[in-house]
Amino acid sequence: MRTAHVLSLERFTYTYPDASAPALTELSMTLEDGQFVVVAGLSGSGKSTLLRAACGLIPHFHGGEASGSLLVGGLDVRDHGPGVLADMVGTLLQDPESQVVMNTVRAELAFGLENRGYPSGPTARAVEEVALALGIDALLDRPTAELSGGELQRVALGAALAGRPRLLVLDEPTSQLDPVAGAELLGLLRRINEEWGTAVLLCEQRLERCLAAADRVLVLQDGRLAHDGTPEHFLNWAADHAATLVTPAAALFGAAGLTPLPVDVKRARQILRTRGLLPDVAVALGQGRPRRLRRRKHAPGPEAALELSAVWHEWPNGRSALRGVSLTLAPGERVALMGRNGAGKSTLLRQAAGIIAPTRGSVRASGRVALLLQNPGDYLIHDRVEEEVGRDELRRGGLSALGARHPRDLSGGERQRLALALVLAAGEGPPAVLLLDEPTRGMDHARRQELVAELAAVAANGTAVLVATHDPELAAACADRVVLLGDGRPVADGPVRDVLAGGLYFATETARVLGGAGGALLPAEGGELVRGLVAARSADMPALRPPSEVAALP
Amino acid sequence: MTYRPGASALHAARASVALVYCAALVMLALAADHPLVLVGALVAVLLAGSLAGVGAALRRAARWWLIAGLLLTALNPLINQGGVTVLARLPDLPLIGQRDITLEATIVGAVLALRLVDVGLAFALFALAVDPDALLRAVRRRSLHSALAATLATRLWPLLRADSTRLAEARRCLDGDSRPSRRERVLVVRAVAVGALERAVDVAATLELRGYTGAARPPRAPRPWSRHDLAVAGAAAAILGLAVLLLATGFASLHAYPRLAEGSIVQAAALALSAPLLAALPFLQRQGIAP
Numbered sequence: 001m002r003t004a005h006v007l008s009l010e011r012f013t014y015t016y017p018d019a020s021a022p023a024l025t026e027l028s029m030t031l032e033d034g035q036f037v038v039v040a041g042l043s044g045s046g047k048s049t050l051l052r053a054a055c056g057l058i059p060h061f062h063g064g065e066a067s068g069s070l071l072v073g074g075l076d077v078r079d080h081g082p083g084v085l086a087d088m089v090g091t092l093l094q095d096p097e098s099q100v101v102m103n104t105v106r107a108e109l110a111f112g113l114e115n116r117g118y119p120s121g122p123t124a125r126a127v128e129e130v131a132l133a134l135g136i137d138a139l140l141d142r143p144t145a146e147l148s149g150g151e152l153q154r155v156a157l158g159a160a161l162a163g164r165p166r167l168l169v170l171d172e173p174t175s176q177l178d179p180v181a182g183a184e185l186l187g188l189l190r191r192i193n194e195e196w197g198t199a200v201l202l203c204e205q206r207l208e209r210c211l212a213a214a215d216r217v218l219v220l221q222d223g224r225l226a227h228d229g230t231p232e233h234f235l236n237w238a239a240d241h242a243a244t245l246v247t248p249a250a251a252l253f254g255a256a257g258l259t260p261l262p263v264d265v266k267r268a269r270q271i272l273r274t275r276g277l278l279p280d281v282a283v284a285l286g287q288g289r290p291r292r293l294r295r296r297k298h299a300p301g302p303e304a305a306l307e308l309s310a311v312w313h314e315w316p317n318g319r320s321a322l323r324g325v326s327l328t329l330a331p332g333e334r335v336a337l338m339g340r341n342g343a344g345k346s347t348l349l350r351q352a353a354g355i356i357a358p359t360r361g362s363v364r365a366s367g368r369v370a371l372l373l374q375n376p377g378d379y380l381i382h383d384r385v386e387e388e389v390g391r392d393e394l395r396r397g398g399l400s401a402l403g404a405r406h407p408r409d410l411s412g413g414e415r416q417r418l419a420l421a422l423v424l425a426a427g428e429g430p431p432a433v434l435l436l437d438e439p440t441r442g443m444d445h446a447r448r449q450e451l452v453a454e455l456a457a458v459a460a461n462g463t464a465v466l467v468a469t470h471d472p473e474l475a476a477a478c479a480d481r482v483v484l485l486g487d488g489r490p491v492a493d494g495p496v497r498d499v500l501a502g503g504l505y506f507a508t509e510t511a512r513v514l515g516g517a518g519g520a521l522l523p524a525e526g527g528e529l530v531r532g533l534v535a536a537r538s539a540d541m542p543a544l545r546p547p548s549e550v551a552a553l554p
Numbered sequence: 555m556t557y558r559p560g561a562s563a564l565h566a567a568r569a570s571v572a573l574v575y576c577a578a579l580v581m582l583a584l585a586a587d588h589p590l591v592l593v594g595a596l597v598a599v600l601l602a603g604s605l606a607g608v609g610a611a612l613r614r615a616a617r618w619w620l621i622a623g624l625l626l627t628a629l630n631p632l633i634n635q636g637g638v639t640v641l642a643r644l645p646d647l648p649l650i651g652q653r654d655i656t657l658e659a660t661i662v663g664a665v666l667a668l669r670l671v672d673v674g675l676a677f678a679l680f681a682l683a684v685d686p687d688a689l690l691r692a693v694r695r696r697s698l699h700s701a702l703a704a705t706l707a708t709r710l711w712p713l714l715r716a717d718s719t720r721l722a723e724a725r726r727c728l729d730g731d732s733r734p735s736r737r738e739r740v741l742v743v744r745a746v747a748v749g750a751l752e753r754a755v756d757v758a759a760t761l762e763l764r765g766y767t768g769a770a771r772p773p774r775a776p777r778p779w780s781r782h783d784l785a786v787a788g789a790a791a792a793i794l795g796l797a798v799l800l801l802a803t804g805f806a807s808l809h810a811y812p813r814l815a816e817g818s819i820v821q822a823a824a825l826a827l828s829a830p831l832l833a834a835l836p837f838l839q840r841q842g843i844a845p
Contacts, residue, residue, distance in 0.1 A: 055763060056762075056763075057759055057762065057763070060762075061758075061759055061762055081762065081767075082759075082762040082763050082765075083762055083765045083766070083767050084765075086763060086764060086765035087765070091763045093759075093760075095756065097713060097716070098713060098753060098756035098757055098760060099756075099760045100709075100760075101709045101757060101760055101761060101764070102687045102690075103556070103557055103685070103686050103687050103708075104559065104685070104687055107687035107688075107691075111764055111766075112764040112765055114691065115764055115765040115766050116765055141559050143556060143557065143558050143559075145556055145712055159764065160763075350723075353727060355723060355726055355727065370727070371727045372727075373720065373723065373724055373727065375720065378720045378721050378723070378724035379724045379727075379728065380745075381721070381738075381741040381742055381744070381745040382741065408748075422728065423727060423728065426727070426728045426729075
């Protein structure tokens with residue numbers, strides 16, 4: 001019999017084995033069929049634990065102690081393991097690499113259905129349909145080993161959806177995707193939610209990406225349910241109780257003193273337009289048309305910290321990852337390297353660090369080049385933190401208290417701080433260049449702010465910093481200049497305001513709300529701009545629409 | 555060295571039949587004593603690989619097996635002191651004393667090496683041209699737990715390879731051009747091993763989430779035998795027949811000790827020629843295979 005609630009928790013408490021405190025405490029909530037629910041919270045707040053409980057991995061797979069009840073489609077997770085719940089729940093966890101178990105995409109999509117004893121005919125049909133729905137039909141006969149991260153993520157999502165589950169559980173599905181692929185994936189999820197009636201329980205750090213699609217937002221704090229409401233209510237609550245969860249558009253409105261707080265760019269622009277506060281981009285820029293981006297001329301000088309001259313990288317199969325890239329970094333300069341998945345960002349960093357040699361062109365650095373790869377855990381091979389790096393470096397990184405801990409027991413943010421301290425201390429003196437590959441993957445806002453401060457301090461010592469990132473908010477906060485790679489070559493290279501204020505995808509949310517007006521990239525800058533407009537309008541046009549009228553907007 | 559869908563009779567044949575074909579090539583190598591027959595078996599494997607479109611990958615794999623084979627050829631006369639035809643008498647060496655290098659032990663070493671290369675390349679052909687997913691599906695009908703272990707192992711291998719590459723890359727970021735110390739290398743290997751446990755847990759969690767552990771025996775999916783199934787099965791049966799002939803009749807045998815005594819060279823040559831011919835036969839049928 002089909003139950004009303006696809007997920008129901010009643011005073012559910014869970015403690016991991018050997019943990020001193022519960023990861024989830026007295027959690028009570030329900031999720032109806034067809035709802036799209038976003039779970040928000042800082043790192044360690046219990047989001048992933050809730051998701052793992054909803055798919056039955058907790059307590060069956062992880063062990064530990066559970067009390068209260070958690071029912072999935074009326075089945076208690078303590079009596080029914082993930083294999084049984086797989087009939088109702090499709091799950092997509094963070095790392096797509098370890099979620100693909102078969103060798104071809106077709107076999108991967110069919111795998112779950114075969115396990116449930118589907119005959120071959122219906123299995124083949126379900127595979128074709130889910131592949132078409134997700135736009136991966138061209139990949140069906142490709143080996144999974146050859147897929148990119150974004151393709152793997154889609155295939156893993158397809159495998160979770162092939163059996164048409166009632167509930168789809170997703171743990172940061174866009175964390176490895178560029179803004180374009182992330183937006184596509186979330187659009188896809190919303191379409192599946194609307195057309196198939198699949199309930200979605202999604203945990204995501206970049207709330208600005210998914211809030212517009214959500215019916216409800218749950219906020220977890222220290223394993224407890226701190227808030228449960230609509231996205232609009234969530235933003236109002238977060239503004240008062242959890243500032244780090246406020247989206248950039250809402251923060252912009254907060255800084256400008258405007259209400260209601262918008263859940264997405266469309267709503268924000270609608271409110272501003274209604275109030276006559278949407279800046280005229282041409283006027284704001286002081287020109288008749290948006291400023292044209294010019295590629296920098298790279299005049300190599302003796303002062304350059306890093307200089308790449310017309311570098312190419314061609315793979316053995318003939319594909320070019322980089323096509324004649326020239327890039328110069330001055331000492332102390334902070335540059336963000338952006339672009340889609342597969343644009344060549346990681347290859348460029350590896351060339352700059354000397355890990356791979358360019359097939360053509362040359363790389364020169366004025367001193368040591370330090371590279372922090374995507375997974376900081378790859379640097380940590382000892383049993384104790386203090387064995388990885390010296391005491392002075394630990395103190396400088398704020399890690400002195402963790403010296404006796406095992407590196408694998410550290411949180412993601414702590415691991416990254418340790419790995420950063422390690423690469424900075426690897427040679428004599430500070431490095432000439434620091435390269436970072438996707439340093440904010442799966443990172444919450446608070447840790448991102450810490451990283452921005454750390455990078456500013458490194459650059460202040462004369463080290464040039466090059467950060468490859470998909471995160472426009474990070475680029476805006478930490479870089480002086482942005483280089484945008486497309487198909488292995490720079491398609492834009494200029495001051496951060498020029499590049500990030502004018503893009504559709506590679507732009508901060510503030511810039512997209514304000515259409516790039518005034519080069520405002522961060523909420524505080526945008527808020528100041530809008531306040532200026534409010535003041536100007538108040539002087540010129542006293543009759544603004546009342547807030548009640550704005551709140552009634554659809 | 556991983557399977558990729560391809561356009562050949564071996565790829566088109568059902569996985570169980572392709573497995574038997576590769577197993578027949580292994581059996582032939584194990585059954586043969588005579589170097590000529592073993593060379594024939596080697597040519598058979600290389601020819602099959604080339605006709606299946608995996609020749610380049612097979613040749614890459616051959617380099618490693620040849621190195622192992624040469625090592626075996628060199629070691630056997632040092633370890634095995636059988637045989638009466640002394641080619642060289644080594645001086646008194648520490649630990650092993652004085653050793654005679656005999657023609658017989660050298661020939662036996664070469665035969666063992668040739669057999670090793672044959673078997674290794676037949677396995678490589680299997681890995682390159684037989685769809686492991688389809689094979690796993692077939693095995694699951696017989697033994698679920700073996701299939702589970704095989705799934706974990708096959709999925710873990712590429713993950714661990716990727717992990718070790720990343721860890722080594724991270725070390726290079728820290729060490730620059732200087733070579734890592736032996737202790738560091740041990741620590742990296744240990745980190746990969748520890749990571750293997752985590753990876754195994756992740757893959758096991760995924761298998762749980764896909765309902766693998768609670769899966770019922772998959773339904774039988776009857777599939778008519780294609781001409782490629784029949785051709786590859788026929789070739790496999792014929793090659794197995796050769797192996798049985800060698801074992802049962804002692805054709806083309808080789809007795810090494812105390813003195814070399816080989817069977818009829820004509821028989822050996824005939825068998826050596828027939829092995830590649832039989833292995834290549836199914837590939838002549840290209841109807842229904844994309845160019």
